[in-house]
Amino acid sequence: MGQRDELLQMSNVDKVFNGSVEALKDLNLTVNQGDFISLLGPSGCGKSTALRLIAGLMRQTSGQIIWNGGLNEGDLGVVFQEPTLMPWATVEQNVWLPHRLRGKSMDDVRGDIMWALKMVGLENFQKSYPRELSGGMKMRVSIARALVTQPRLILMDEPFAALDEITRHKLNNDLLMLRDKLKCTVIFVTHSVFESVFLSDRIVVMAARPGRVSAEVTVDAPYPRTEEFRTSADYADLCRKASDALHGAMNQHGERASA
């Protein structure tokens, strides 16, 4: 795979809420160009907090987050657990949003919008309203909106958690295809060991109270990964490995709680 350029560096990041809740403690994470990183961990271990810090929605209590080359407009795309679409706007107007907020007219960026919609397979739904779409399609619109500025980094916070298994598998496959085409970097938060192994090349396992990195699992299976990978012995082995790491993280938490 070769050495990748560094994109983002989080060093010794702490985040304390209300002066007492240690959401993150001494978090260190290096994100390289082209990485697909999954953040895996129990509820409340600070995964969303880490994403929010990277997105600049809040500031860390201490420590540093450094972007290689600085953070410029359009560098970030975000996908939340809910599709988070504006119900009064059509699909294309929703995808227009990141550009629109930078003062670009629909006509200027129609090409980008169509490109993004084509990427997620919704080029025939530009004029539809969100309520006319299924849950999976809404999520695709949300992904198209994140892609439309061709960001350097895409943050995804449990984007498929609310979908049924079949739709989730389909979107997993499509996400990998997209990522292969665009060579973008992704940080993907999930609760699912299987999803994290299928998608990522690095799994960062986090532990709670205080939130921190507990282990990192490298998934060295080659891309492209298809449905065959899901049933392969390699996949099963890697899932076991990630699962063990996750249980390790949860037990650390248990020891602390009972101590």
Next chain:
Amino acid sequence: MSVSDMQPPVVDLEEQQFARAKRRESIAKWALPAIMLALAIYSWDRIVVWNDIPHYILPRPGLVMQTLTADWAMLSDALWVTLKITLMALGVAVVGGVGLAVLFTQSRYFEMAFYPFAVILQVTPVVAIAPLIFIYVDNRLAGLLLCAWIVAFFPILSNTTLGLNSTDHNLRDLYKIYGATRWQRLRYLQLPTALPYFLGGLRIAGGLSLIGAVVAEYVAGTGGIGSGLAFRILEAGYRLNIPRMFAALLLIAVTGVVIFTLASLLSHALLHKWHESAIKREN
């Protein structure tokens, strides 16, 4: 294609019942109120006839309609005056209510400072304030307008404020990530979110501005040219012209219904494409 593919679609018994119930309901929706209304008017007429009630106590519906046409010149003038005050008050209530709501959401401190005044205006009955208003405000039209506005603006203010503050928190984060300005957030996110709330407030305010206009005119009391329906009712009352009272009352009621219907239609026109309240679902 085989023959079996050509058969008409299967409609089971439950579906048939369901379709029939739906058809029946859609007819009843219009027919039932119309029949009940006709029945009520008819029994009103019968009660007057059977009991020999004199027309200066309770006129027959027919007489009310006769009076309405006979006095149409005077009554339509009065209707126009009341309508004008009502619509102007509603207009000012919309501008003032939405404007204040926007200011409230731009600054928490502004809201803290001025919300109490809005509440005080709202909870004090307009009949109690009106006499004072007519002492201080020389222009009669301005006084009437002010009274009607006081009654009408609060639902718009409170509904719109609620709407502007009801934006989805993830969307708010998204706007922040993409570096939206205050103005962009207001225009593209908060105002559309507030639209259904505002329209709900508008429906209430439409009725209230009519009430405000009528009540204010009762209090103002002066007549002559340029007086509205409320004054015509008062005047007809003094002269024991009960049929004319009913005719004027009828005009007020119809005006209220028309305003409410227009507001509902507007609401439907603006929301039917996307809002849950306007979406008809099966079952």
